[in-house]
Each structure stands twice: as C-alpha cells, then as structure tokens.
C-alpha cells in the first residue's frame with residue numbers, strides 16, 4: 386500500500402512538474418499549426434540563436450571534461466596546499482546566483498575591468514561576444530564533471546593505480562587503461578549535465594552577452610526576447626528547439642549507457 | 653637477487669613509522685614481516701616496492717643502489733591485500749598488463765604475450781578462466797590471478813601484503829601452501845606481510861618481527877620460539 390502511494394505521488398509529481406509543462410510548450414508552439422511553427426523556427430534570428438547556443442556548448446564541453454578530470458584527479462590522489470580551498474572553490478558556481486556571476490565577469494573582464502581593460506589597447510574584447518558567453522558558461526558548468534567524477538575516484542581505483550605503477554605503467558598508461566575506464570560513466574554523466582546547463586543558462590549569459598539581436602543572442606535569451614515582444618508563437622516554437630536540445634542530451638545519455646555496459650564490474 | 657635494506661627511516665607528519673630498519677634478503681629466500689597492527693609492515697613493503705620514498709637509508713639490489721629508482725622500473729611483483737585487479741579487464745588482460753605497457757626496446761608481441769598468459773594461467777591452474785572478469789571470480793581465484801599478474805613481469809622480487817587476509821580459513825590454508833610452492837618453483841625471493849604468526853611460520857624461511865617501526869628480532873621459527881631476545885617477542889608469539 387505504502388509502495389503504491391509513493392509511486393503514485395512520484396508519478397503525479399512528475400506529471401505536474403515535468404510532463405504537463407513540456408506538453409504545454411509543444412501544444413502552444415503548434416497552436417497556430419505546423420506551418421506557423423516552421424516559419425517561427427526558421428526565422429534567421431532564431432536560427433542564429435540556435436547556432437550560437439550549440440557552438441557555445443561544443444566549446445564548453447571539452448574544456449569542462451579536461452578541467453573536471455584534472456581537478457578531480459588532483460583532489461582525489463594528491464595532498465597539496467590549497468586542496469581544501471580548491472574543493473570549496475569548485476562549489477562556488479553552484480552557490481552564486483548566475484546573474485551575480487555574470488556581473489563579476491563583467492567587472493573583471495569588461496572594458497573597464499583589470500583584465501578587460503588591459504587587453505583593450507590590443508583590440509581584444511572579451512565581453513558582449515562569444516568569448517564572454519563561453520567564459521560565463523564555463524563558470525556556471527565547471528562543477529558538474531568534478532562533482533560526478535570525484536566520489537567515484539575517491540572510493541575506487543587507488544590500489545589499481547598502484548598495482549599498475551608497480552607493473553611498469555607510465556602515468557599516462559595508468560590513466561588511459563586503469564583510471565579512465567573506471568570513471569568514464571561518471572564523466573559522461575557530468576558532461577551531459579554540464580552541457581544541458583550550458584544550453585539552458587540564462588542569467589549569467591544575459592549579463593555578458595550584450596543582447597545584440599541576431600549576433601549574441603543565445604536560445605534562452607532569444608526566447609525571452611520573443612516573449613517580451615508578444616510573439617508568443619515564436620517564443621514557444623523556439624522553446625521547443627531548446628527542449629529538443631535537452632532531449633538530445635538525455636537520449637545521448639541513454640545511448641552511452643547501452644553501448645558502455647559495466648561488463649561484470651561491481652560498481 | 654640479494655636485497656639489502658640499510659637504515660631505512662620514514663616519518664609521517666613528524667611521527668616515525670619506520671626507525672632505522674636494516675635487513676638483508678638472500679636470493680630465493682622467503683621472508684615474512686610479522687607484527688601487530690600499525691607496526692610499519694606495509695610501510696616497509698611500500699618502501700621496498702618504491703611506492704613510498706624513505707626519509708633516510710638505502711636499498712641495494714645485487715650491489716646496485718635502487719633507493720631512487722621509480723617503482724615502475726624496479727620490476728618487483730606486488731600482490732595487494734585487496735588484490736587490486738583491474739576490474740574492467742578480463743583475467744587474461746589483467747595478467748598481460750605488465751607486458752602490454754612495455755614500450756620501446758622492451759615491447760612484446762601479442763603472440764608472445766598470449767603465450768606467457770597461457771603459461772601463467774596454467775601455473776595457477778586457471779586455464780579456462782582467461783575470459784572472465786574479476787567480479788566473476790571467488791576470492792581465492794582473484795588472489796591467484798593477482799599472483800599471476802605480478803609474476804608476469806618476471807619480477808626480481810615478490811612482495812605480498814597480507815594476500816590471504818580476505819579469505820576464509822580453509823582457502824587460506826591451501827593457498828598458503830600453493831604460494832610457497834609457486835615461490836619455490838619460480839625461485840624468486842619473496843617478502844610476505846602478515847599479522848598471523850601461524851601463516852608466517854608456515855611459509856617463510858625467516859620471520860622478521862616488527863614493533864613500532866623497529867625490527868624486534870629476525871630468525872627462523874625455532875629461533876624466535878625457543879630463543880626470543882625480548883619479552884615482547886615472547887609475549888607476541890604466546891598470544
């Protein structure tokens with residue numbers, strides 16, 4: 386009985402919080418027919434927003450993976466001064482409101498900030514363009530991979546790494562053949578969460594993008610713009626694209642789980 | 653291969669864990685490091701394997717100073733208490749690992765690796781288990797695979813850290829015998845860490861009794877039992 390109630394509650398919750406809103410987006414987007422939806426999503430501005438969002442996500446993804454793996458390995462395997470500080474530092478992007486993060490980046494990397502100002506004479510501009518968007522996206526997403534990989538790394542594999550070392554493996558070989566296979570799944574999971582977040586990020590990007598129409602608008606910014614312009618169909622049509630991107634990351638996750646079974650491993 | 657351990661000391665955060673440890677292990681000899689928990693047995697073994705750097709002292713192998721030689725270049729086979737098998741590799745891949753990671757002049761062909769793996773699996777009587785994963789093996793089988801993996805690199809010295817402690821008493825007894833037999837057959841000098849004196853006396857030519865990072869007494873079973881040099885040795889063996 387308790388079990389049924391619990392399952393019922395979970396399903397109800399999922400329906401109210403996830404399924405209904407998504408369904409509402411889709412139904413509103415197609416309210417004026419598929420033709421109107423197609424016209425809305427093929428607007429040059431909307432397409433540009435999709436392109437910018439995807440490019441940002443593709444740049445941020447590998448950087449996130451490299452940073453996440455390095456940081457997690459350093460924290461899990463070495464004792465060094467500043468290790469605790471690094472652990473706390475990594476959590477900061479989760480604790481800080483994205484809009485504040487955006488403002489901080491503007492202060493430091495903007496034309497009047499210490500770094501942005503120093504680069505200004507060289508004609509290098511960091512804010513209000515792709516660079517700025519990538520920088521803040523990196524900031525808001527950098528904890529994901531570390532947070533997924535670190536716990537796995539902390540509980541597994543240290544002895545395996547030592548064994549590999551005594552068997553003559555180099556540092557790279559140890560990582561490639563021993564450590565990496567143990568953390569692949571956690572890394573992929575973290576990377577997918579990070580990508581989903583990068584795609585959907587609004588607040589921080591809104592501050593540093595400069596909101597130049599047709600140039601520095603990411604998909605979430607474009608959706609808000611359309612909505613504020615009373616272009617409801619356009620806004621919801623664009624929203625279906627964003628939702629579809631999110632679904633792609635979910636499907637990817639499922640696919641990877643299918644082709645990367647934990648062969649006889651005990652997690 | 654004669655290993656000479658000379659005046660090794662090691663501290664962690666100011667706490668001495670090994671104090672002026674000296675010991676010589678003769679060619680083909682089987683030595684057991686025995687002592688209560690925290691006496692520094694694992695640390696000494698790790699110093700020998702190169703996983704831990706000593707603060708002071710020297711390690712010499714056949715007259716060559718290896719104190720600063722990295723673990724991977726010492727070619728010492730090590731069997732860990734947890735076995736530390738590579739969980740995502742098959743038994744055969746585990747055993748072949750030490751050969752597979754060789755580069756340059758030492759590179760091995762796939763064929764010679766396969767042959768060597770077959771030979772080792774036969775040695776541990778697990779010929780038909782090559783395709784299994786570690787999680788599909790019993791504790792005793794995992795232990796034997798760990799042994800075969802360590803032997804695959806033709807080690808100059810075999811280091812065993814409580815290799816039987818995770819096994820039940822019966823398996824432990826039989827494995828004890830087979831490890832000793834393997835060691836004799838391969839003719840390799842070996843060091844076994846244990847806190848079980850029955851185990852130490854059953855397999856080792858000489859037993860090194862440790863206490864608080866020092867060697868209390870070294871000798872054969874009868875030396876230690878009949879001529880304990882300190883009260884600690886007598887009490888430890890009586891317990």
Ligand SMILES: Nc1ncnc2c1ncn2[C@@H]1O[C@H](COP(=O)(O)OP(=O)(O)OP(=O)(O)O)[C@@H](O)[C@H]1O
Nearest residue numbers: 664665669687688689690691692693694695696847
């Ligand atoms: N990495 C380390 N950092 C700090 N202290 C350590 C470290 N490794 C070992 N020690 C300390 O050194 C002492 C000896 O440890 P060691 O593992 O060598 O003991 P042992 O004889 O193997 O004990 P056991 O039978 O319990 O395995 C212990 O007091 C332990 O707390």
Ligand SMILES: [Mg+2]
Nearest residue numbers: 693694695845
């Ligand atoms: Mg120990």
